[in-house]
Amino acid sequence: MRKLTIKDVAKHAGVSTATISRVLNGSGYVSEDVRRRVLASVKELNYRPNAIARSLKQEKSRSIGMILPDMSNPYFMTIARTIQQRLVAEGYRLLFMDSDENPDKEREALDALLSNRVEGLLLAGTGGNKEQLRQLIGSGIPVVLVDRCVPGVSADLVMEDNRGPVRQAMEYLVSAGHRHIGMIHGPKTISTALERYEAAVRALQEAGLQVGEEYVYSGDFSRKSGKQAIQKLMKLPVPPTAVFSANNEMTFGLYLGLQEMGIGLDEVEVVSFGDLDFSSLFKHRLSVIMQHPESIGDSAAGILLDKLLHQKSAMENRIIIPKFVQKNKLSL
Amino acid sequence: MRKLTIKDVAKHAGVSTATISRVLNGSGYVSEDVRRRVLASVKELNYRPNAIARSLKQEKSRSIGMILPDMSNPYFMTIARTIQQRLVAEGYRLLFMDSDENPDKEREALDALLSNRVEGLLLAGTGGNKEQLRQLIGSGIPVVLVDRCVPGVSADLVMEDNRGPVRQAMEYLVSAGHRHIGMIHGPKTISTALERYEAAVRALQEAGLQVGEEYVYSGDFSRKSGKQAIQKLMKLPVPPTAVFSANNEMTFGLYLGLQEMGIGLDEVEVVSFGDLDFSSLFKHRLSVIMQHPESIGDSAAGILLDKLLHQKSAMENRIIIPKFVQKNKLSL
DNA sequence: TTGTACGCGTTATCAT
DNA sequence: ATGATAACGCGTACAA
Numbered sequence: 001m002r003k004l005t006i007k008d009v010a011k012h013a014g015v016s017t018a019t020i021s022r023v024l025n026g027s028g029y030v031s032e033d034v035r036r037r038v039l040a041s042v043k044e045l046n047y048r049p050n051a052i053a054r055s056l057k058q059e060k061s062r063s064i065g066m067i068l069p070d071m072s073n074p075y076f077m078t079i080a081r082t083i084q085q086r087l088v089a090e091g092y093r094l095l096f097m098d099s100d101e102n103p104d105k106e107r108e109a110l111d112a113l114l115s116n117r118v119e120g121l122l123l124a125g126t127g128g129n130k131e132q133l134r135q136l137i138g139s140g141i142p143v144v145l146v147d148r149c150v151p152g153v154s155a156d157l158v159m160e161d162n163r164g165p166v167r168q169a170m171e172y173l174v175s176a177g178h179r180h181i182g183m184i185h186g187p188k189t190i191s192t193a194l195e196r197y198e199a200a201v202r203a204l205q206e207a208g209l210q211v212g213e214e215y216v217y218s219g220d221f222s223r224k225s226g227k228q229a230i231q232k233l234m235k236l237p238v239p240p241t242a243v244f245s246a247n248n249e250m251t252f253g254l255y256l257g258l259q260e261m262g263i264g265l266d267e268v269e270v271v272s273f274g275d276l277d278f279s280s281l282f283k284h285r286l287s288v289i290m291q292h293p294e295s296i297g298d299s300a301a302g303i304l305l306d307k308l309l310h311q312k313s314a315m316e317n318r319i320i321i322p323k324f325v326q327k328n329k330l331s332l
Numbered sequence: 333m334r335k336l337t338i339k340d341v342a343k344h345a346g347v348s349t350a351t352i353s354r355v356l357n358g359s360g361y362v363s364e365d366v367r368r369r370v371l372a373s374v375k376e377l378n379y380r381p382n383a384i385a386r387s388l389k390q391e392k393s394r395s396i397g398m399i400l401p402d403m404s405n406p407y408f409m410t411i412a413r414t415i416q417q418r419l420v421a422e423g424y425r426l427l428f429m430d431s432d433e434n435p436d437k438e439r440e441a442l443d444a445l446l447s448n449r450v451e452g453l454l455l456a457g458t459g460g461n462k463e464q465l466r467q468l469i470g471s472g473i474p475v476v477l478v479d480r481c482v483p484g485v486s487a488d489l490v491m492e493d494n495r496g497p498v499r500q501a502m503e504y505l506v507s508a509g510h511r512h513i514g515m516i517h518g519p520k521t522i523s524t525a526l527e528r529y530e531a532a533v534r535a536l537q538e539a540g541l542q543v544g545e546e547y548v549y550s551g552d553f554s555r556k557s558g559k560q561a562i563q564k565l566m567k568l569p570v571p572p573t574a575v576f577s578a579n580n581e582m583t584f585g586l587y588l589g590l591q592e593m594g595i596g597l598d599e600v601e602v603v604s605f606g607d608l609d610f611s612s613l614f615k616h617r618l619s620v621i622m623q624h625p626e627s628i629g630d631s632a633a634g635i636l637l638d639k640l641l642h643q644k645s646a647m648e649n650r651i652i653i654p655k656f657v658q659k660n661k662l663s664l
Numbered sequence: 665t666t667g668t669a670c671g672c673g674t675t676a677t678c679a680t
Numbered sequence: 681a682t683g684a685t686a687a688c689g690c691g692t693a694c695a696a
Contacts, residue, residue, distance in 0.1 A: 003391070003673095005672090005673055005674085006673065006674065006675095007673080015682075015683085016682065016683045016684070017673090017674080017675090017683090017684095018675080018676085018682070018683060018684075018685090019681090019682060019683075021674070021675055021676085022675095022681095022682085025675080027675085027676090028676095028681085028682090029681055029682085030681070030682085031681060031682090034681080034682080046467065048443070048446050048447050049447060049673085049674075050388075050447070050449060050672095050673050050674070051447040051448045051449070052384055052387045052388050052393060052448065052449055052672095052673080052674090053388055053672075053673035053674040053675090053688090054673080054674055054675075055384045055674090055688095056382075056384050056385055056388050056672090056673080056674070056687095056688050056689065056690090057673080057674045057675045057676085057687075057688050058674080058675070058676095058688085059335070059688065059689095061384060071409055071412060071413045071416070072406065072409055072410060072413060074404065074406070077403055077404055077409060078404060080403060081403045081404060081430065084403070084429075084430060085430075088429070088440075088444075093427060093444060093448070094428075095425060095427070096426075096428050097416075097420070098413065098416060098417075108420075111380070112420075112425060114380050115380050115381060115382070115383040116383045116384065116425070117382060117383070117384055135378065252610065255610075255613050256612065256613070259612055259613055265613060276610075278584065278587075278608075278610050278613075280588065280591055281587050281588070281591055281597060281610075281613070281614045282613045282614035335689095337688095337689055337690085338689065338690065338691095339689085347666075347667085348666065348667045348668075349667090349668095349689090349690080349691090350666070350667060350668080350669095350691080350692075351665090351666060351667080352690095353690070353691055353692080354666090354691090354692095357691075359691085359692085360665085360666090360692090361665055361666085362665075362666085363665060363666090366665085366666085381689085381690075382688095382689055382690070384688090384689080384690095385672090385688075385689035385690040385691090386689080386690055386691075387672095387690095388671095388672050388673065388674090388688090388689080388690075389671080389672055389689075389690045389691050389692085390672085390690085390691070391672065391673095
């Protein structure tokens, strides 16, 4: 089966290529008679327009780039899913890449997307590649930062408030009587990690609690690092009675770690930024700062589409407020 | 910032466009002197070749399509992640779409991918769109079916053996003394669901057990349907003492359902096709048929790349054998 | 070693 | 209402 082009269809239908194009795009006038003949030929030959040629001619790729840090984190995948659906519904295709929290990979992804002339970019960044991002934004391509801001780069932004809920969570822990609170944080190059860290430390200080350095563990948002963290914390001379974990994956790791050490999962009071959707299945003393990935995705896609479809240019910052929920109060 | 083309670079470097192209693609001879000048110009202007034009000219899109049923199922996302990494490493880009187990969406995705002239396709199908798939394969585009075959469509295939492990699992349940075994299956249009179903029923029959219709629930591979299933099963006059669930998400739902009904999670012996990676955290009597999404992804990408890069044409069927593991024996 | 010019499959402009 | 044709940005055969 040879490569089928618009010319073949034109020949088959006995009209010019221009007419085929007009029928397929609904542009210009075409008599009902000819239209039917063309459509018949298209169907018979099973012709499908070449999107690449169309893109070149129109100087529009109809594609959007998205770079997320972790394709195996349900939080990001929910965002991805939401965005994907909205964009496809509007006739865009999504070029979706995974940076793996690695600025180098992120940079490569960025390069690839630019070569493909994406019309817009959605990014949950690693914190690096600031210069490229600035250039990119300067060049007029709409960029929407998702979940995380990139300090020094000003762009549209959809994220969740990190500070407020963390403060609330810490106040809860203190009021519950905890005096030794462990902290498992993410890489400080990532804005969400930094904000959660700062807010946590400040809230405790204001509550009159000193946070010993040995109670703070710097993880990398991975399950594995959460596990290592809790195992280190629980071996302290005075182990923490409560722990704050800065994301869902590390919290998961935390519980796996406790389990492995033979420590009851409900012996430690835990606050997690981000949900563990299976937590009702085991005994815990878990409170969660509930995130809203669907809202994030929806807002981000909405803002991007506004710029793409309606040339909106004002910059938007949408902050979604996560809710602090004591799951143990609900489920046990 | 205007749109930058190869001509601008040529002008800036004082050479012809052909030379620029040669430098950038490492094709043909270019003097070291000129090469340096060109690269300097490229960097200075921050020029990036237009992948769309390149694709058109070369009649190669350098992109691969992938359609998976569920972007929120960790099993599929692990496959996706693996494939994505391998393909990107070889210079391909991955157009990744989500069919949501819906043949209509799958069809749209297929159309979009064909319009984009993907050079290969990876598909975990819904079971529909057979005619299109046959055409597609006939047209010479390498297609690798992933995780699921599509009956009546012959193509390369990487999947896991469904029958063997299920038989093993059923024999285990029977030998453990269970006489009332519930079954939660997926849609029979999906090959994995059908195979698991048939194998389960046959194994029980051969063990001399009649499976009452009321013990069989037809789910849709979703968490929600697993929950509904168990809630129905446990309300039977004689509730099952063991349940077989045909995928990970339904097993998750199963436990959520038990939890909601106030039934101890370890009161029912469960066999799940596909792992629950958090199961060590709660009391269970769970056995798992462990799948190997990384192997699936790796093999699938490998086969596709062989065809793409080395024109291999022989058809391959790779069957991976999942291991039956009694998790309770390990973790409790 | 380098430059000229054509063509990839479309869409859009200008005739008719 | 329809057709001829230029142009989108690039790679490459051919010429020099």
